[in-house]
Amino acid sequence: MSRKMIIDTDTASDDAVAIVMALQHPEIEVLALTVVSGNVPMQQASINARYSVEQCGKHTPVYEGAAAPLMREITHATFFHGEDGMGNMRYPAPQAAAAPGHAVDALVETIKANPGIILVTLGPMTNVALAVARAPEIVANVERCVVMGGAACTVGNITPAAEFNIWCDPEAARMCFRSGLPIELVGWELCRSEANLTLADIRYCKETIGTPLAHFAIDCNATALKAGREHFGEPGIALPDPVAMAIALDPSICTRQSKHYVEIECEGVYTRGMTVVDQLNVATGTAAHYAIWNPLTQRGAPNTSVCWAIDIPRWKALLFDLLR
Numbered sequence: 631m632s633r634k635m636i637i638d639t640d641t642a643s644d645d646a647v648a649i650v651m652a653l654q655h656p657e658i659e660v661l662a663l664t665v666v667s668g669n670v671p672m673q674q675a676s677i678n679a680r681y682s683v684e685q686c687g688k689h690t691p692v693y694e695g696a697a698a699p700l701m702r703e704i705t706h707a708t709f710f711h712g713e714d715g716m717g718n719m720r721y722p723a724p725q726a727a728a729a730p731g732h733a734v735d736a737l738v739e740t741i742k743a744n745p746g747i748i749l750v751t752l753g754p755m756t757n758v759a760l761a762v763a764r765a766p767e768i769v770a771n772v773e774r775c776v777v778m779g780g781a782a783c784t785v786g787n788i789t790p791a792a793e794f795n796i797w798c799d800p801e802a803a804r805m806c807f808r809s810g811l812p813i814e815l816v817g818w819e820l821c822r823s824e825a826n827l828t829l830a831d832i833r834y835c836k837e838t839i840g841t842p843l844a845h846f847a848i849d850c851n852a853t854a855l856k857a858g859r860e861h862f863g864e865p866g867i868a869l870p871d872p873v874a875m876a877i878a879l880d881p882s883i884c885t886r887q888s889k890h891y892v893e894i895e896c897e898g899v900y901t902r903g904m905t906v907v908d909q910l911n912v913a914t915g916t917a918a919h920y921a922i923w924n925p926l927t928q929r930g931a932p933n934t935s936v937c938w939a940i941d942i943p944r945w946k947a948l949l950f951d952l953l954r
Contacts, residue, residue, distance in 0.1 A: 640668025
């Protein structure tokens with residue numbers, strides 16, 4: 631029996647590959663995509679999402695959502711993904727229009743109607759925060775909420791302390807992490823170094839697999855390959871969203887995980903958007919300074935399963951299989 635999924639995305643090049651993975655997986659039924667401002671403006675994310683769906687020969691509805699963070703200035707990552715978010719490939723416009731209705735409504739209605747659904751978030755969490763604020767009861771219907779975001783006890787990629795998705799809208803992320811959603815945090819660091827698609831992997835995709843989807847996955851990440859090398863010293867293409875999707879599709883790809891209270895820093899001057907992981911589980915202390923953790927600790931058990939390591943050969947094997 632297929633597993634049902636809904637994907638919230640600020641679709642740029644790595645999101646596009648993650649979307650392809652989900653749509654091509656034989657055991658997954660993607661009920662909808664909801665798009666949000668992030669890597670690119672929301673309208674461009676919608677175009678990219680619809681184009682990605684069409685590359686798979688699917689008709690999955692794409693709903694347009696929040697065009698700005700809840701409180702912060704609008705920021706994009708076109709320096710990394712290209713002006714179009716897709717490696718400046720100048721792909722033709724998608725044939726399908728966006729689905730009627732707002733992404734937040736689609737999230738609420740789809741989750742309400744499908745208990746046990748998997749929610750995957752690939753961008754800033756604005757849409758999801760608005761959905762759980764409007765209908766807190768939907769949290770109980772989400773079996774897994776796989777979040778590509780954060781930097782658990784490590785360096786950030788937009789500031790020294792924060793990862794882009796969480797940094798863009800930290801207030802939204804805080805709302806989600808405090809909501810009771812069964813969050814599985816897949817930080818950006820898990821796609822780095824050996825988890826990159828190496829030059830050999832890139833050749834394998836284009837020359838050995840050689841399908842249109844394999845070419846699409848590599849080509850749309852052309853600027854990401856260049857920017858990753860220049861800004862972060864990556865040896866190949868870093869694909870944070872596909873790594874998160876791989877874990878959503880096959881949880882055993884995460885080889886080391888543990889549950890912790892995770893809070894989002896919204897007030898810090900230098901640490902805006904930091905994913906603060908209570909790695910030693912000290913936040914349940916009784917001293918006065920622990921009170922700031924009460925919104926999490928008073929709910930009971932730790933709110934987030936943090937993924938610390940992945941099986942790199944298996945993540946790549948799953949990607950390659952789904953591009954064939």
